[in-house]
Amino acid sequence: MRATTELFKINGKPMLVPDEEVAVSYEDLDDGDSGRDESGVMHRIPVRYKVGSWTFSYSHLTEQERQYMESLFPDAPEFEFSHPDRLDSTKQVSCTAYRSKYSISWKNARTGLWSNYAFTIIQC
Numbered sequence: 001m002r003a004t005t006e007l008f009k010i011n012g013k014p015m016l017v018p019d020e021e022v023a024v025s026y027e028d029l030d031d032g033d034s035g036r037d038e039s040g041v042m043h044r045i046p047v048r049y050k051v052g053s054w055t056f057s058y059s060h061l062t063e064q065e066r067q068y069m070e071s072l073f074p075d076a077p078e079f080e081f082s083h084p085d086r087l088d089s090t091k092q093v094s095c096t097a098y099r100s101k102y103s104i105s106w107k108n109a110r111t112g113l114w115s116n117y118a119f120t121i122i123q124c
Contacts, residue, residue, distance in 0.1 A: 001064050007092075008054070009082040010072040016065055020057035026050040026086065052095065052123040054083065063112035066104070073099055081121055096124040 004014035008022075031045035061069070073079065081097035084090070100120045107115040 001062065001068065007084055008056075009080075011074065011079050012082070013072055015056070015072065016058070016061075016069055018056050019059050022057075023055040025053045025055075027053065050086065052083070052086065052097075053120060054081075055101075055120045056118065058117040059115060060107070061104075061114040061117050063114070066114050066117065069117070078124055081123070097121050098124060 001016075002019075003017050005017045006014055008015040027050075028046050029048040029051055031047050034043060034045045036042050058065075058069075078096050078098045080094050082092055082094045085093045098121070100122050102119040104117040105115045107113045
């Protein structure tokens with residue numbers, strides 16, 4: 001089984017080291033009343049700033065690795081996600097988050113290999 005990393009944790013348990021890039025993005029959330037008026041001027045009513053989103057991709061996994069990764073995600077609406085801080089990546093921070101856009105391909109049932117495992121963790 002591949003190594004785990006202390007950089008990313010689900011409920012305190014380390015994730016497996018991804019073999020692909022981890023895409024990180026941040027988005028401001030605006031109130032539903034935000035928008036452009038009849039003259040085209042934008043009126044923003046921000047409700048939250050810099051809500052994080054992390055996309056993980058694994059090109060291949062063994063059955064054991066797949067089971068480990070899936071055991072990290074509880075059958076619950078949210079979990080604690082630990083990750084490097086946005087401003088200082090040498091520091092760890094935690095947030096409440098949920099998993100979205102989960103996908104995986106069963107590459108070879110005979111050998112137990114999986115491919116294209118991907119998911120996004122989104123800050124609540």
